[in-house]
Amino acid sequence: MFLSTLPLVTTDPNKLEAQAKEHLSAKSYAYVAGGAGERATMDANRLAFRQWKLIPRMLRSSPVSLQTTLFGHTHPSPLILCPIGVQRIFYPDGECATARAAAAVRVPYTLSTAASSTIEQVADAMGDAHRWYQLYWPKTDEITISLLTRAKKAGYSVLVVTLDTPALAWRPWDLDQGYIPFVTGLGNEVGFSDPAFQRIFRAAHGKDPADDITAASLAWAQDVFSGRGHTWDDLRLLREHWSGPIVLKGIQHVDDARAAVEAGVDGIVVSNHGGRQVDGAIGSLSVLSEIVDAVGDKLTVLFDSGVRTGVDVIKALCLGAKGVLLGRPWVYGLAIGGQKGVEQVVKGLLADTEQSMGLAGIAGVDGCTRDMLRFVEYSGDRASSN
Ligand SMILES: Cc1cc2nc3c(=O)[nH]c(=O)nc-3n(C[C@H](O)[C@H](O)[C@H](O)COP(=O)(O)O)c2cc1C
């Protein structure tokens, strides 16, 4: 794909963030590239990848296929696009550009509840392509039920429930600029377009959310990010109102993975939210194999946090993940080139994964086994690639 023309987006994972920075305002750049606290967990995510080394096998010539079955659907690859909120701060067309890219490269797209486009707009942009819906779980059950009903109707097949963000963390790069995306008025579009939220807001304020963006933004943020602790028992409500697969995102502890099995959900994403929530939390890849050992035969274990290269995808699969969610890299592609930028990042990663699998003597996702890896203490000084 890169033979006839030079790539728009750099293929060097260590240069991608810097290239995107040139296309972003200082605030938008800090929002995507930043993390919680001193970014120790972002480092830990990369360090965890560096500490696992692949041991290539020879003379096993066979064609490579990345084909993967997830929740009963066969996909061309094990890759899924992470839920990412407020994409219009990165590119004017935001989520719709990303959704079109995902459809074009045949990778499922996960729409965030904190999106700057509505559930229905993104569905329209995607046609028949696979889409998942990520729930930030509102305090008000009536709103939760309304969001699930809309997502179902608009053809989203898998519900991803993010558990690690009952509130946004202490993020110094944003705090120092006095910035959270909601102050731009963006990121509330799913809420403002919701009939249940509109009804409740109208009853309390005597007007529509669109007539008082400030008050409506506050009301929406309070319902969704006020830090209310839901409990494992509350998952029953979601089960009742969502007939498809339910995936819990943000699992790091093996006992939480077991609780997910008890709760009867279909999958989990082992994730620390890309180091954006609990600073000092363990690198996500470091807990993947113990969680797979505990629950991998009972539900589908997916992975995110720190994936940057094809070999990273292979390592996560070798440690037992059935699918891998990609985060910041495609947001950088979006900032650089909109839909085309996202396509290039994803196509590049898929090509790198396929090429690396072939060179390592692995024929496909089933060939990614733990014996292909060796843990080697890493003492270098380049823990993070951007
Ligand atoms: C700018 C930004 C916005 C995000 N928004 C959401 C979101 O709305 N919902 C969610 O579940 N996770 C969100 N995440 C977390 C990602 O889904 C994912 O867990 C994380 O980016 C993975 O780490 P990585 O970017 O280092 O690969 C966001 C991450 C970033 C960078």
Ligand SMILES: O=C(O)C(=O)c1ccccc1
């Ligand atoms: O920034 C994030 O990590 C995130 O999850 C989020 C939450 C609310 C709005 C936008 C993004």
